[in-house]
Amino acid sequence: MRVAGFGFRKGASLESLSDALARAGGSGGLTALAAPRDKAGAPCLADLAARLGLPVRAVSSSDLAAPATLTEAPRVRALRGTGSVAEAAALAAAGPFAHLTGPRAVSTDRMATCAIATGDTT
Numbered sequence: 001m002r003v004a005g006f007g008f009r010k011g012a013s014l015e016s017l018s019d020a021l022a023r024a025g026g027s028g029g030l031t032a033l034a035a036p037r038d039k040a041g042a043p044c045l046a047d048l049a050a051r052l053g054l055p056v057r058a059v060s061s062s063d064l065a066a067p068a069t070l071t072e073a074p075r076v077r078a079l080r081g082t083g084s085v086a087e088a089a090a091l092a093a094a095g096p097f098a099h100l101t102g103p104r105a106v107s108t109d110r111m112a113t114c115a116i117a118t119g120d121t122t
Contacts, residue, residue, distance in 0.1 A: 001119045003057070005034045005090025006045060007076070007104070008112035014047045016107045020086075020114035021048070023105035030116075032057050034093035036064055036085060057093040067091035070103040086113040094119030 004021055021027055033049050033056050035042070040058035049056045065081035065088070072083035082088040086104040098119030106113050 001031045001094050001098075002029045003032045003034050003090050003094040003098075003117050003119070004030055005059075005086045005088065005093060005115050005117065006039075006112060007035070007085030007089070008039065008042070008044070012042075012044050012107075012111040014044045014051075016109055016111040017044050017048045017114070018051075019109070020105055020107040020112040023107065024086075024114040025101060025105075025116050027052050030054055032093060034059055034089040036061070036080070036089060057089075059089045059092045063092040064088045067098075070100055084113065084115065087115040087117075090115045090117035093117070 033054050037058040040056050067088050069083040069087040077083055084104050091098045094117040098117040101116045104113045104115040
């Protein structure tokens with residue numbers, strides 16, 4: 001399983017998410033996209049999921065706080081209980097033994113972040 005996790009600001013566009021995904025390593029081999037539950041239905045994410053033909057996994061607040069992330073953003077920690085929403089969403093959605101392929105990537109317009117995690121499908 002290979003999951004792209006996203007964190008994004010209100011007003012982020014399909015282009016913001018696409019750019020963050022490209023900077024994180026691209027869509028090749030992805031099995032799902034993931035985001036916090038309150039953002040999983042955002043139009044920009046739905047548009048990206050439709051474009052890629054992938055499901056969106058909504059990650060609960062408690063699941064976001066569980067995994068250790070590579071990035072530590074103090075503002076995000078205070079708001080969401082994790083150092084990186086994108087990294088935590090990817091890890092949570094990819095399963096209990098998932099690992100990140102690298103730290104989160106930030107879109108050029110700084111409206112979105114993306115991280116990719118791989119996990120065991122069993």
